[in-house]
Amino acid sequence: MRSGWVETVNRSAPALLGLLLGLLALGPALGPGYVLRYDMVFVPDPPLVPPGAAFPRAVPSDLVVALLSHVVPAQAVQKAILIGIFVLAASGAAALVPSRRLGPRLAAAAFYAWNAYLAQRLLLGQWALLLGVAGLPWAVRAVTLGGRLRLAAALLPAAVGGFQAMLVSALAVLATAAAAPAPALPARARRVAEAALMLGCLSLPWLVPALLSRAVTDPAGVQAFAARADGPLGTAGSLLTLGGIWNANAAVPGQGSWWSALVRLALAAVALWGFARLRVPQPSLYRAGVAEGRPGRGGAAAPPDGAGAEGPPYRGGRGQAPPYRAGLAVAAAAGLAVALAGACAPGPLKGLIAWWPGFGPLRDGQLYLAPFVLLQAVGLAGAVARWGSRAVAAVAVAVPVLVLPTFALGAFGRLAAVDYPDEWRRVQAIVNADPAPGALLSLPWGAHRAFAWNGHRVVLDPATKMFRRRVLWNDALLVGLPGGGRLRVAAEDPAVTAAETALRTGPGERAAALAALGVRYVLAEPSDNTFQGAVTVFQGRELRLLRLDPPS
Incomplete structure (x- = not known):
């Protein structure tokens, strides 16, 4: 015995x-909440979505997390x-x-x-x-x-x-x-x-x-x-x-x-x-x-x-x-x-x-x-x-x-658990409840964020994981070099180039140019007023959700 x-x-x-x-x-x-740091992005109620046109770095890990999140x-x-x-x-x-x-x-x-x-x-x-x-x-x-x-x-x-x-x-x-x-x-x-x-x-x-992707390196x-x-x-x-x-x-x-x-x-x-x-x-x-x-x-x-x-x-x-x-x-x-x-x-x-x-x-x-x-x-x-x-x-x-x-x-x-502000969940619910097709463009036009509610820890844009539709985001990276200066690593998703071109147009043409690319929503900062003709669906302290009219 x-x-x-x-x-x-x-x-x-x-x-x-x-x-x-x-x-x-x-x-x-x-503790209660989510650990958000650099590539570690977990979101509430993650959707089941296919991989985009960039290199499938989060496949099948995101799918497994989404499936498990339907249980716990x-x-x-x-x-x-x-x-x-x-x-x-x-x-x-x-x-x-x-x-x-x-x-x-x-x-x-x-x-x-x-x-x-x-x-x-x-x-x-x-x-x-x-x-x-x-x-x-x-x-x-x-x-x-x-x-x-x-x-x-x-x-x-x-x-x-x-x-x-x-x-x-x-x-x-x-x-x-x-x-x-x-x-x-x-x-x-x-x-x-x-x-x-x-x-x-x-x-x-x-x-x-x-x-099968069109990703470039x-x-x-x-x-x-x-x-x-x-x-x-x-x-x-x-x-x-x-x-x-x-x-x-x-x-x-x-x-x-x-x-x-x-x-x-x-x-x-x-x-x-x-x-x-x-x-x-x-x-x-x-x-x-x-x-x-x-x-x-x-x-x-x-x-x-x-x-x-x-x-x-x-x-x-x-x-x-x-x-x-x-x-x-x-x-x-x-x-x-x-x-x-x-x-x-x-x-x-x-x-x-x-x-x-x-x-x-x-x-x-x-x-x-x-x-x-x-x-x-x-x-x-x-x-x-x-x-x-x-x-x-x-x-x-x-x-x-x-x-x-x-x-x-x-x-x-450097690792700590935090919860998403309520406005993130509200925007997620609005976009996911819309049956109309079209992508979501996430701004500011950069890969990472440093939110005050996350202790200013750098994290990949959570919008890339939250929605049941394709998310367009700038996956180009700016990496600091040991001797000073920064090196830009070009984006992998070919759609990023077309979106950048549309964003460089004037405020009067920007919404129409993005809509022509199949963009239905723009998630931006509250102070962003550069999309004339777009409909404000949600306005919060941190987020502003805009809906673009489809091209006629």
């Missing part, structure tokens, strides 16, 4: 640690997703550790759920990407153990997250499938082909709209989104310590200090050392049949976290490297190379994007560090297992939090 209780605690401890870390990191973001409030959906990222990440990293000791598994869980990469991407609002990052260790585990259903289930978070989540998952999954031991080359080729087919099928919701985005130094160690040092994001406002407070950078660099060195010496305890959890993707005794593959494993605990110098080690190392090296390419050799990337916009996802190279993050998490667990000390394990669990303490409490208020 006692052994069963201990077994349950051992299995659930990493997930519980992830839950605690999530509660600590999110803090005020878990959208703000509850958002909070469940954010907490789930931490739980899934921590439990997955622990499940990949070959040692059956709880200490090393908790060390991997803490590191993977609390690091500069996750913090920066969360502060950039990229929750959909982080779904794939959280599921990444489960995907690596699944392709190692074999089984189509297991791999499909492990890739489900990335499939919901969309293109960025699937790309980082594909990098690790395909490398692991290609490098894991197999009795013969045909078996390895079949495993890679099956993994590629699974990745392709789960990518269809965003891949098909992307291929500006090569200038390579320079705008290149990895940058966020501390005293330069760009390369920032990437090695899992930072280096292009947006300075996504850095964790105090992350650029010397002590934080040096401790994270030392932690990375220990993790790389531990990963290089990672071994499976004997008798191996990855017995020959399991390593080749075949079930073990009883028809089921043994879990990689070591729960219920036979044989002695992990001992240094015994056993072989886990079968995912070579593949994860290749994926981590490739991701690091992509991140460095945008910063050190942007020319080839610009050429590729100019030749075919499909290479556009490579411009934000820092996001491909995800396999490197997982490598360091598992490597830290391997180092802790080699020391074999409970005190060392306790320190390893605490260090990731202690080295980035200001990630706690919503990064000291």
Whole structure:
């Protein structure tokens, strides 16, 4: 009875640690309301709408959120997703550790759920990407153990997250499938082909709209989104310590200090050392049949976290490297190379994007560090297992939090929950109740907003998510450069150019020019009086809704 209780605690401890870390990191973001920051835009009663003409960045994540919001409030959906990222990440990293000791598994869980990469991407609002990052260790585990259903289930978070989540998952999954031991080359080729087919099928919701869209990609985005130094160690040092994001406002407070950078660099060195010496305890959890993707005794593959494993605990110098080690190392090296390419050799990337916009996802190279993050998490667990000390394990669990303490409490208020003013809901109800066709044009003509009711936090225009009709908005970006000045990254939606032309006409012709483009509503600031002949449907303190007459 006692052994069963201990077994349950051992299995659930990493997930519980992830839950605690999530509660600590999110803090005020878990209060009533919505967390609105950069790309993280959740709205009340999100509609079910098809993707527009731009690149489908929010497909199928927006659709999944809209479907779930028909069952529970959208703000509850958002909070469940954010907490789930931490739980899934921590439990997955622990499940990949070959040692059956709880200490090393908790060390991997803490590191993977609390690091500069996750913090920066969360502060950039990229929750959909982080779904794939959280599921990444489960995907690596699944392709190692074999089984189509297991791999499909492990890739489900990335499939919901969309293109960025699937790309980082594909990098690790395909490398692991290609490098894991197999009795013969045909078996390895079949495993890679099956993994590629699974990745392709789960990518269809965003891949098909992307291929059919008329979106364009500006090569200038390579320079705008290149990895940058966020501390005293330069760009390369920032990437090695899992930072280096292009947006300075996504850095964790105090992350650029010397002590934080040096401790994270030392932690990375220990993790790389531990990963290089990672071994499976004997008798191996990855017995020959399991390593080749075949079930073990009883028809089921043994879990990689070591729960219920036979044989002695992990001992240094015994056993072989886990079968995912070579593949994860290749994926981590490739991701690091992509991140460095945008910063050190942007020319080839610009050429590729100019030749075919499909290479556009490579411009934000820092996001491909995800396999490197997982490598360091598992490597830290391997180092802790080699020391074999409970005190060392306790320190390893605490260090990731202690080295980035200001990630706690919503990064000291950078993440917080707020509610939409009533006028936003009223405008949403008016527009969604109108059965007449036509798009909505959102002004001011820019991608982001900084509302006083949201604490002046920068957020993507919420109008892009609120209405049951197409929303025209300026998706061009102005990105600040390290040396000063700003770089403009051109819009992806071709309709933006036509809308800009219409907006440059005089007040007397503007409404008619937009109506000719199929625009029925204009959402503008209350002081905007540049649409002569338009009907004011709603006037509030912050919003003014105008209806345009259709062209005669």
